[in-house]
Amino acid sequence: MNKIKLSFLVLSLTAFAFFQFTPKNDQVFKTNLRITIQDDLGNIQEGAVVTLYDNNEDYRSGENAVAGPSETDSKGRVTFKGLEAKSYFVDATKGKMNNNMLGVQTDTLVEGKLNKAAIVIQ
Numbered sequence: 001m002n003k004i005k006l007s008f009l010v011l012s013l014t015a016f017a018f019f020q021f022t023p024k025n026d027q028v029f030k031t032n033l034r035i036t037i038q039d040d041l042g043n044i045q046e047g048a049v050v051t052l053y054d055n056n057e058d059y060r061s062g063e064n065a066v067a068g069p070s071e072t073d074s075k076g077r078v079t080f081k082g083l084e085a086k087s088y089f090v091d092a093t094k095g096k097m098n099n100n101m102l103g104v105q106t107d108t109l110v111e112g113k114l115n116k117a118a119i120v121i122q
Contacts, residue, residue, distance in 0.1 A: 029112040029113070030081055030082045030083075030112070031082070031083045031084065031085050031109050031110070031111050031112060031113065031115070032079055032080065032081045032082070032083065032113070032114045032115065033052070033079065033080045033083055033088070033106065033109060033114075033115045033116075033117065034077055034078070034079045034114060034115070034116050034117075035050055035072075035077065035078050035079075035080075035090060035092070035116075035117050035118070035119055036072075036075070036076050036077050036116070036117070036118045036119070037050065037072050037076045037077075037078075037092050037094070037118075037119050037121060038076060038118060038119070038120055038121070039097065039120070039121060039122060040120055040121075040122040044072075044075060044076030044077075045072060045076050045094050045097070045121060046072055046073065046074050046075075046076055047071055047072060047094060048071070048072045048076070048078075048092050048093065048094035048097075048121065049068075049069045049070070049071055049092070049093050049094065050068055050069065050070055050071075050072060050078045050090065050091070050092045050119075051065045051067070051068035051069045051070075051090075051091045051092075052065060052066045052067040052068055052080055052083075052088045052089070052090060052091075053065055053066060053088065053089040053090075053091065054066050054088070054089070055089065056089055056105075058089070059089035059090075059091060059104060062091070066083070066088065067080040067083065068080065079114075083109060084109075085108065085109045085110060085111035085112075086108055086109060087105055087106050087107065087108045087109070088105070088106045088109075089104050089105050089106075090103075090104055090105070090106060090117070090119055091104070092119045092121050093121070094121060097121040097122055098121055098122075099119050099120060099121045102119070102120050102121070102122070103119055103120065104119075
């Protein structure tokens, strides 16, 4: 009987120590951004190349991309995962079409959510 109690005590302490000192990931869901690319008539654009930047200077120079370049799927969408909850600058191109001088900055992303944005290229 004492061996059972001792075994249970050791097992309990081991489990407690494991969970107590294991790093916790407070954020269960990652912050993601799904971008849909459309032309100026509202047609989705499969195969558009999309890149995210931290700031306007990097966006304009095309350097220091945060994510991408990634290509849109058959629904004109691309999803960037594990982002910080902040605003991003989006560069989208397909052939001669791009989003220059159009909407290039996202709203501030909501942490732990799938955020969505639509970008127009022409």
